[in-house]
Amino acid sequence: MKSIAFYGSSLLSSYWNGAATYYRGLLRALAARGYEITFYEPDVYDRQKHRDIDPPDWCRVVVYDGTVPALKAAAAEARHADIVVKASGVGFEDDLLLAEVFAAARPGALRIFWDVDAPATLAELRAAPDHPLRRMLPDLDMVLTYGGGDPVVSAYRGLGARACVPIYNALDPSTHHPVPPEPRFAADLGFLGNRLPDREARVAEFFIGPALRLPDQRFILGGSGWHDYPLPANLRSLGHVPTADHNAFNTTPRAVLNIARDSMAEVGFSPATRVFEATGAGACLITDYWQGIEQFFKPDEEILVARDGQDVAEHLAALRPGEAREIGARALGRVLREHTYDHRAADACALFRTHALGAGIPS
Incomplete structure (x- = not known):
């Protein structure tokens, strides 16, 4: 399993997007371990006008218009991936994106919901028993979160998730390191x-x-x-x-x-x-x-x-x-x-292999 389709808020811009450096560090470390990654992000909230980085050489980035037809076209590309990830808080038609992405995933692909704001998501799920994500949880292979520990794991399992594992924030030493004071x-x-x-x-x-x-x-x-x-x-x-x-x-x-x-x-x-x-x-x-x-x-x-x-x-x-x-x-x-992203990527790779083998899929 070597290709990942990742649907998130933005890899290119941290503007009103605190998850950017988490995505960058973790996905860069996964790419170094041989994964071919495509990151799909909507053009909303003026993020593309406030880019922090150019598209990197370790990840293909697809920026799609903030329209329903463009969303559906981007979601359809999930059929090509071995691992399909929908992150929380993408920021444009999240419920529709959730349905479209996992409907497009091919049989045998690992299907993952990656929660970068678990407390907020869990509060939303508890308040809406018929929430689309809540209905879908039992059919997904796993939920990954960037924090929360046992309370978040127990909450997701209680809502029907097969598995929930924190992949914590960390450091990418290539981007964050000591520099001279300014x-x-x-x-x-x-x-x-x-x-x-x-x-x-x-x-x-x-x-x-x-x-x-x-x-x-x-x-x-x-x-x-x-x-x-x-x-x-x-x-x-x-x-x-x-x-x-x-x-x-x-x-x-x-x-x-x-x-x-x-x-x-x-x-x-x-x-x-x-x-x-x-x-x-x-x-x-x-x-x-x-x-x-x-x-x-x-x-x-x-x-x-x-x-x-x-x-x-x-x-x-x-x-x-x-x-x-x-x-x-x-x-x-x-x-x-x-606590580097290489440590976190090792944890994620182990989870990918374990769940792939458990489903009878060659890793």
């Missing part, structure tokens, strides 16, 4: 994240609150949607930060902050892509608490953990530049040893 990102604390309804209150608590408590320290905020949010004078908003600038954004400030969305913090075991991107750049990372942190990093040695905004302010007030560099170096070593 003056435009100089700050004591940086946070990178789009403004979303289930993140806004936590940003106010964990980032804006500490900025108010520490008026002599400098804060920078990257991400879309914050242009009309009231911010203190020592907090500078940058707007959308392209992925090409993420290394400098993570490397330059004394520390960077990770803030989980409400749903992710509640479920736990869901380290955001930014956790690995920041530590992969050697940043000293302060993160809000989520269940399962210890599975990935050692608190106080490789990462700093904050239960609230007061903790963030106290960490930052006490953190000296030399200590920040040491924490960042230890985190970088850990992520390179255990």
Whole structure:
């Protein structure tokens, strides 16, 4: 089984698309293991006007118009693949795409739903007993998620999924790595994240609150949607930060902050892509608490953990530049040893082989 048809939000653009770097890192690592991959993405939300990368040489990218006929034409190409993947949150007619893609898959192909926002998807499924995905789950070979741990696995199994396995976010060392600092990102604390309804209150608590408590320290905020949010004078908003600038954004400030969305913090075991991107750049990372942190990093040695905004302010007030560099170096070593996308691709390949053989399909 060597060909994958992957239907997702966007590989080429991270604009209003936090899953982009997850797709890039994981699919690039799978391509290095011999898989021929075609990624199908709709031309919606102005993503194609804000591309971060050109089409890569390790993946064929098909951009289709945001129309039903174009969607159906793209979905029909699933018949050529050994592995057919529909991701969550594509952003245009997701239910129709789900039906069309798996109807087109040839007999014997592995059929996978890949959930890049499991808490949100599960909430939607629980609220709609007749949801198309909920009806289809028993017929799919497996559900893969980019986080969630046992709570998400149990929830999907309870809804009828044959199998559910997390393939966690990770680091692609070829794209996220230490770089020289850049003056435009100089700050004591940086946070990178789009403004979303289930993140806004936590940003106010964990980032804006500490900025108010520490008026002599400098804060920078990257991400879309914050242009009309009231911010203190020592907090500078940058707007959308392209992925090409993420290394400098993570490397330059004394520390960077990770803030989980409400749903992710509640479920736990869901380290955001930014956790690995920041530590992969050697940043000293302060993160809000989520269940399962210890599975990935050692608190106080490789990462700093904050239960609230007061903790963030106290960490930052006490953190000296030399200590920040040491924490960042230890985190970088850990992520390179255990949490790269090559590690995740190995896990995915093992699942593909196991499910193919279980169905009597040559791998």
